[in-house]
Amino acid sequence: MTRPDTPLLDRIAGPSDLKGLSDRELAQVARELRAEVISAVSETGGHLGSSLGVVELTVAIHAVFNTPMDKLIWDVGHQCYPHKVLTGRRDRIRTLRQKDGLSGFTRRDESEYDPFGAAHSSTSISAALGFAVGRDMGRPTGDAIAVIGDGSISAGMAYEALNNAGAEGRRLIVILNDNEMSIAPPVGAMSTYLSRLYASEPMAQMKTLADSFEKLMPPPMREGARRARQLVTGQGGSSTLFDELGFDYMGPINGHDMHQLLTVLRAAQTLANGPVLIHCCTVKGKGYAPAENSADKYHGVSKFNLETGAQAKSRPNAPSYTSVFGRALTEEAARDPRVVAVTAAMPEGTGVNLMAQRFPKRVFDVGIAEQHGVTFAAGMAASGLRPFCAIYSTFLQRGYDQIVHDVALQRLPVRFAIDRAGLVGADGATHAGSFDIAYLSNLPGFTVMAAADEAELVHMVATAAAHDEGPIAFRYPRGNGIGVQLPERGEVLPLGKGRVIREGSDLAILSYGSLLPQALEAAALLEAEGHSVTVADARFAKPLDLDLVRQLARHHRGLITLEPGAEGGFGSVVLHALAREGLLDRGLAVRPMTLPDRFIHQASPDEMYADAGLTVEHIRATALGILGRNAQVYTFPERA
Numbered sequence: 001m002t003r004p005d006t007p008l009l010d011r012i013a014g015p016s017d018l019k020g021l022s023d024r025e026l027a028q029v030a031r032e033l034r035a036e037v038i039s040a041v042s043e044t045g046g047h048l049g050s051s052l053g054v055v056e057l058t059v060a061i062h063a064v065f066n067t068p069m070d071k072l073i074w075d076v077g078h079q080c081y082p083h084k085v086l087t088g089r090r091d092r093i094r095t096l097r098q099k100d101g102l103s104g105f106t107r108r109d110e111s112e113y114d115p116f117g118a119a120h121s122s123t124s125i126s127a128a129l130g131f132a133v134g135r136d137m138g139r140p141t142g143d144a145i146a147v148i149g150d151g152s153i154s155a156g157m158a159y160e161a162l163n164n165a166g167a168e169g170r171r172l173i174v175i176l177n178d179n180e181m182s183i184a185p186p187v188g189a190m191s192t193y194l195s196r197l198y199a200s201e202p203m204a205q206m207k208t209l210a211d212s213f214e215k216l217m218p219p220p221m222r223e224g225a226r227r228a229r230q231l232v233t234g235q236g237g238s239s240t241l242f243d244e245l246g247f248d249y250m251g252p253i254n255g256h257d258m259h260q261l262l263t264v265l266r267a268a269q270t271l272a273n274g275p276v277l278i279h280c281c282t283v284k285g286k287g288y289a290p291a292e293n294s295a296d297k298y299h300g301v302s303k304f305n306l307e308t309g310a311q312a313k314s315r316p317n318a319p320s321y322t323s324v325f326g327r328a329l330t331e332e333a334a335r336d337p338r339v340v341a342v343t344a345a346m347p348e349g350t351g352v353n354l355m356a357q358r359f360p361k362r363v364f365d366v367g368i369a370e371q372h373g374v375t376f377a378a379g380m381a382a383s384g385l386r387p388f389c390a391i392y393s394t395f396l397q398r399g400y401d402q403i404v405h406d407v408a409l410q411r412l413p414v415r416f417a418i419d420r421a422g423l424v425g426a427d428g429a430t431h432a433g434s435f436d437i438a439y440l441s442n443l444p445g446f447t448v449m450a451a452a453d454e455a456e457l458v459h460m461v462a463t464a465a466a467h468d469e470g471p472i473a474f475r476y477p478r479g480n481g482i483g484v485q486l487p488e489r490g491e492v493l494p495l496g497k498g499r500v501i502r503e504g505s506d507l508a509i510l511s512y513g514s515l516l517p518q519a520l521e522a523a524a525l526l527e528a529e530g531h532s533v534t535v536a537d538a539r540f541a542k543p544l545d546l547d548l549v550r551q552l553a554r555h556h557r558g559l560i561t562l563e564p565g566a567e568g569g570f571g572s573v574v575l576h577a578l579a580r581e582g583l584l585d586r587g588l589a590v591r592p593m594t595l596p597d598r599f600i601h602q603a604s605p606d607e608m609y610a611d612a613g614l615t616v617e618h619i620r621a622t623a624l625g626i627l628g629r630n631a632q633v634y635t636f637p638e639r640a
């Protein structure tokens with residue numbers, strides 16, 4: 001028997017425990033749940049703002065619907081912390097985004113209450129429709145409910161899903177969580193439209209709410225309800241974009257009012273006989289003043305002081321790669337009025353906000369629209385501008401066909417600034433920048449570079465700015481540089497030329513990208529053990545520095561290639577070149593060191609690279625595996 005003053009949340013082992021509670025008690029659960037999320041994230045860091053915006057909504061959905069039989073799919077999934085607390089993971093919520101801990105997003109292999117994984121935005125409606133079809137074809141699925149934000153619904157994939165779902169006409173619940181924020185303030189006509197939808201008088205809200213019920217009623221009752229509404233509101237009523245797409249639009253409702261939420265969700269559950277869109281207005285960061293009062297609503301925070309909201313600040317000895325890029329880009333823009341920048345809803349994350357401070361009319365935030373952003377930049381390049389398309393490696397995957405079809409095939413000089421290259425830490429596998437080397441270095445006419453440090457990044461920005469012969473990309477990691485001196489001005493690098501950093505004679509390590517310091521450290525260890533090791537920085541995966549590769553192959557017993565990228569990238573380019581040049585015929589020992597053929601889940605970057613087999617010790621062991629008979633032969637990470 002639980003004591004009467006026991007917090008209600010302590011009695012919630014799972015959503016079924018919500019069923020017996022009154023609406024008032026559910027509101028109390030939400031209050032306690034909000035406090036729990038704030039407390040937990042103050043210890044772990046993470047996506048606090050979006051989670052606080054959906055606390056009441058999360059309680060109401062799990063109280064009304066029958067999860068996990070009903071499939072609840074969170075778009076992006078960064079707002080899923082309240083959901084995880086209510087679905088049996090409260091005991092692990094303080095392991096959030098840590099090695100072997102809870103993911104910061106939804107994951108199928110983490111819980112039956114996570115029917116679909118997320119992290120890249122705008123996928124929820126598509127997945128929910130898939131579940132709805134499964135249900136209608138007899139699969140063990142109840143309702144399909146997608147919760148999608150106002151930022152995420154602006155992406156093309158969301159329209160594709162709305163378009164299809166509206167035509168399919170199947171029962172489907174889409175909840176638009178509209179907090180008037182993306183990561184940055186939202187952009188685009190859809191955002192303006194949504195604001196208009198609910199920026200009207202209360203009466204109009206009554207109207208749309210009455211509208212909603214009218215639509216949900218069986219046809220015979222609708223006419224009577226419509227006439228009643230017209231009498232009350234005196235308005236014929238207009239339909240929304242969503243109505244026109246075949247959805248029954250319900251709302252706008254206050255997403256923090258438990259009574260409104262429960263009433264509308266129960267109505268939808270009882271009456272929906274096709275696709276329904278519930279427009280739910282919320283506040284990002286709701287209920288925690290430091291979040292509500294901050295410009296970014298605490299979208300992504302480090303650990304913070306619960307009382308003050310002050311976030312733990314790291315004191316790096318070097319600037320972030322992102323800020324180095326933003327400043328170098330701004331300098332190029334100052335020298336050349338043709339330089340413009342495109343971001344997909346991440347001006348701060350990519351650093352183009354630094355250029356926007358000086359040249360606001362030359363920086364374009366297209367919203368969460370990577371596909372459009374790439375081809376938009378291609379059009380700019382075709383017009384004679386010099387566009388920098390700044391998109392994280394993982395999100396650039398969303399615009400790949402546009403890269404091939406609109407940029408490479410037409411050999412248009414779009415500059416791709418690829419941030420978050422390699423393993424990124426707490427965001428885990430969904431955000432790893434693992435594949436861009438592989439997916440770009442095979443495209444004809446592309447120039448593909450990787451910065452070994454922040455000074456190299458400055459030179460690569462200058463090289464890209466000056467490169468009009470075709471598309472060019474440069475990648476760099478999340479986080480801070482290594483503390484090298486930054487050049488006053490970037491120099492244009494000789495195309496396709498690498499650089500030898502230290503000369504040896506036994507073995508060569510050819511590094512591509514940001515693991516060069518690890519290569520140099522391993523070389524020093526090997527030298528102390530009597531081995532003579534050359535270390536070179538390739539700088540380019542395409543065009544490859546063939547003279548350098550020939551020289552390394554001909555004058556060493558072994559060659560290691562090293563890259564913070566998946567198989568099929570730089571190492572493959574080198575192996576193809578060696579094979580084509582007959583440089584393997586004399587028994588050269590080659591070891592490509594890449595990310596392993598499996599996904600690596602969240603941890604610190606160092607922990608992830610250790611898991612990936614890409615640390616100094618791994619490099620040393622690989623080298624000894626070539627050089628010494630009695631060496632500990634390094635076995636590559638197991639294949640998936």
Ligand SMILES: Cc1ncc(C[n+]2csc(CCOP(=O)(O)OP(=O)(O)O)c2C)c(N)n1
Nearest residue numbers: 050119120121149150151152181182183345
């Ligand atoms: C394809 C893709 N591009 C960019 C991002 C980065 N991103 C994560 S959340 C977010 C904003 C989402 O806004 P919204 O859907 O309104 O959710 P809110 O944070 O407001 O709850 C963005 C741009 C992403 N996750 N996926």
Ligand SMILES: CC(=O)[C@@H](O)[C@H](O)COP(=O)(O)O
Nearest residue numbers: 076078119300349420427478
């Ligand atoms: C949820 C999401 O996709 C973004 O917020 C992402 O987590 C940002 O990553 P960075 O923290 O590397 O900018």
Ligand SMILES: [Mg+2]
Nearest residue numbers: 149150151181
């Ligand atoms: Mg939003």
